[in-house]
Amino acid sequence: MHPMTKQHVIYAMDKNATPSMTVDNGAVVTIETYDCFENQIRSEYQPFHRLDWSRVNPATGPIFIKDAEPGDILAVTIEKIQLIGDATMLTGPELGVLGDDLTENTIRRFPIVNDKLIFSKEIAIPLNKMIGVIGTAPAGNPISCGTPEAHGGNMDCKEIKEGITLFLPVNVSGALLAIGDVHAAMADGEVSVSGAEVSSQITMRLQVVKEKNWPTPSLISEDKIITIASAPTLDEASKIATKNMVQLLTDATRVTTSEAIMLLSLAGDLRICQVVDPNKTVRMELPLQYWSENPFL
Structure with missing residues (x-):
């Protein structure tokens, strides 16, 4: 088992990034992640303007996987997602699908109790733990961790959850995998601009697949x-x-x-x-x- 703490973060997926960890092909890795705000939000009453947006969507990594070479595929099997602490959510003017309808920013903090997110006294939402940001380094220019493209990135796909195997392209030697932006719950669309953002610990198995022409992600x-x-x-x-x-x-x-x-x-x-x-x-x-x-x- 290879552990990595959340202090090893990047804000763009970059072929020139220095690996934070090097592992063998087939390794099982456990990493910590910040929430998508890098744990900056501690209270619903925190001044919104103090949020440093340059620190949004940090991804833990990158991880260099031995034997991974351009043209290969990296198979990432998500074995476990452990949530840490309460979840945070926000919305406001110019954010999300209906930002034009809002006149003030709103921050909410949600406790997680018995595998449910407590939205209000009346509403408890079942968890659907999923990974928002996961990708490999692109062959070209760096890509912000907040942007999804062919390398993966901020796909916010709620099917990237425990038990699945995700296939990502290997564009550079070692693949340089990075992961972050875990959600306790999120619906398709993510219309407010955020899901239930939460810190986490993720356990995954990394396997290099060679001589396959599968489309990725x-x-x-x-x-x-x-x-x-x-x-x-x-x-x-x-x-x-x-x-x-x-x-x-x-x-x-x-x-x-x-x-x-x-x-x-x-x-x-x-x-x-x-x-x-x-x-x-x-x-x-x-x-x-x-x-x-x-x-x-």
Whole structure:
């Protein structure tokens, strides 16, 4: 087991970043993460203007994985997400989908009790622990941890949770994986600009996959396969996510391109992950129930 504390953070995914940890292919790693505000918010009454936005969306890392080389795929299996402390949420003018309707900033702190987020005396929301920021270093210029692109990043996909295996591209030697922005709960869209932001401890297994032409980012869960795409518009992201799923289907099964497209129109769900980041993120989900054995492993 390889531990890493949350003091090892970056604010952009960068091929020139110095690794905070080097691990063997197949290693199990446990890391700590700050919440997306780097734990700056301690009270609902804290002055909003004192929030340092340059410290938002820190990611713990980067982690150098031995044997990972450009063209490989990094498989990240999320074994456990342990939440630490209360959750924080905010919204306000010019934030989120309806920022134009708001005239003042609002900060809320939510306790977590018996696997539920206590929103109010009447409303307790079941947890759906998920990772908002996870990615590898891009081959080109650094990309802010707050921006999702083909390398992963701030995808805010609620399906990146315990038990799944996420596939990310390896663009540089060692991959340089970084993770942060864990949510205790978040719905598709993240319309207020934040989920229930919380510090965490994450345990994951890192495996390098060679000689596979899978589209990334993508993931496999117990019951579905998902392709994830981010782009300046939802239309562009939708096209990429769908095209990537078609590629997976034609590569892994015997269906033709036309059949794959028709199958997705019948059984695939195109869903919004988030609409509040510099790029928008969508996912295409396809249940695995149509195959007696998983053809994507």
